[in-house]
Amino acid sequence: MPAWFLDVDYNQLSFHVSQAFFPRTGAWNDLRKALKGDYDDSVWEHLSGTKSAPFEAGGHAQIAVKVIDDRGNELLVVQKLP
Numbered sequence: 001m002p003a004w005f006l007d008v009d010y011n012q013l014s015f016h017v018s019q020a021f022f023p024r025t026g027a028w029n030d031l032r033k034a035l036k037g038d039y040d041d042s043v044w045e046h047l048s049g050t051k052s053a054p055f056e057a058g059g060h061a062q063i064a065v066k067v068i069d070d071r072g073n074e075l076l077v078v079q080k081l082p
Helices: 027-035 041-047
Strands: 003-007 019-021 062-068 074-080
Antiparallel strands (some): 003 062
16 A cells, blocks of 8 residues: 555544555655655654554544555545544
8 A cells, every 4th residue: 555544533524634654655765865864763664654653542532544545546444442
């Protein structure tokens, strides 16, 4: 999958990106070189990963994950939280 996004407080009306990930791209390496800074490798690994960062549940008690495939199709999965 080229991209996936997480909304940690989905309200059934709009999708708000709380976390964004781009697992299959070399763009992070290009950005890293362009910034010419010294960054912890774990930051870049996280952005290209498949696991979200820990988060607290929002007031709506549900999350949504949006996945975009190679053809640009979107899939939205909503999960209620306890």
